[in-house]
Amino acid sequence: MKADVMVIGAGPAGLSAATEAARHGLKVMLLDEQASPGGQIYRALARNTPPPAGAPDILGEDYWRGRPLLDAIDQAAVEYVPGATVWTAETDPLTVGYLKDERSFLRAARSLIIATGAYERPVPVPGWTLPGVMSAGAAQILMKAGGAALNGRIVLAGSGPLLQLVTCQLLKSGAEIAGLLETTTTKDYLAAARHLPRALRARDLLRKGLEMRRTIKASGIRVHKGVTNLQCHGKETVDGISFESRGKPDRIEADLVLLHEGVVPHVQMSRLLDLSHEWFEPQRYWRPVVDEWGETSAKGVFIAGDGAGIDGARAAEASGRLAALQAAAQLGALPNAERDEQAGAAFAQKAKEQRIRPLLDHLYRPPAHIVCPEDPSTIVCRCEEVCVRDIHACMETGCDGPNQLKAYSRCGMGPCQGRMCGLTVSELMAKQRGVTPDEVGYYRIRTPIKPIPLSALAAMEADEEVVAS
């Protein structure tokens, strides 16, 4: 049976979108790749319990705040399908293909809300493919989902609110932090300063940020500022990280290196659907072009949450509600006047959350030496092991775009399908050609966006509407 609203992703945006759409009597299907709802921010929340009074709350109050979203989806008349990997989608007619328990399904929908969120910007530095080098978010996932207390000497490197948060969470869990290497420069602070007045109107968020800084300072861990030339060392596994701090070379021994330079929208689905995207200069990423409801360049296709630009979990929740309200109105389940009335609170919440963003976007701007690695031996495409040097060599023989680069070097053609190298490739090619990344463009993303066994493809089950079209 055709769904009125198909939602992909059960993080804050997807959960609130599905709940809201169901509230208007629509037939809603919610697909999520994970086994339990919450996305990455509320990962494994359904299985975890807050610590008893007096015990340290390692994950923090913002994590437990996701509980009402989980309760709401439990109560809502939504067909929630966990463990569903979406591998294809089409706009005309609206169709979504997914894999669940080795079986493949094609489902038709009248509206599509993509809530696939964000992922951490890849941090291509020499040695970043060594075992023992992970993203900071990966360590946080181990803490949330596995109750992990990480062992060994840990070094965190990069910038961004999540890096600060993970540092604080590790400190609370009693981990041994051998160093925090911040790539943020004095110039970034100055650029961010002019956005402070607006951020002052988001006092709660600002207070949390300052608290994290105080916690880190009070802990006495080694903090290096203005860090450049990051390089992870080791043979079979990482054993140290070298860097320059304000121009002075240094090195720290480490068993675990956690890299982070902010998060970027996960555009695989919006690229697959060939939706319009725009380059967001302060954070150097592409985001799909959306209107105030989250509707994209394709009618009836919405992006809710960080997939349309990074605003955080609370804004994502609001944007999920807005997308669902507009979908309900378009499908005739809600008069426009009521839509507008019900949307007021969500618009206000989103605007409130966005006040701090210009400050964060400029303070934690990803540094040029990370988005465009200079060391020729740096691996850019981890899957196919294509280095900066290889990309430059391809360009010298006439390759001038990311799609051409695939044929020249296999860059972006491994199992991750460019998720880990796409931004870096566009940046490197733009710099070499002396144009903007937007002019260079991004990889063309094709079906299947996740690997699917041929056997599942052959035995696909499809809606009647899909078969008929």
Place this chain on the structure above:
Amino acid sequence: MFNRRPEWRADNQPRRVTITLDGMAVEAFEGDSVAAALLSANPVFTRRSPVSGAPRAPYCMMGICFECLVEIDGVPNRQACMIPVRDGMAVKRQVPPPAVNAPAESAHES
């Protein structure tokens, strides 16, 4: 790479399961992803790159990087970070055969 926080085990009382990595028993908890279970056992690496043979381990833990690809119950190239453990699961590291291990010729010359 990590221990379980005692309070997490006490509060959530997760059920123990046992999987194998290349035939060796690995203790895990229900709800763990295969990747988390493997990392808890300090595996050093979880696959070798099919291009150079260099050791690799999970990087993102959320289905993006595909560094955690392993063989699970005979099916290769499974994303270990996206698959929950099941008691008795047999996981194998993927190590490229020597022929694939040789340095790749640059594609644009052929």
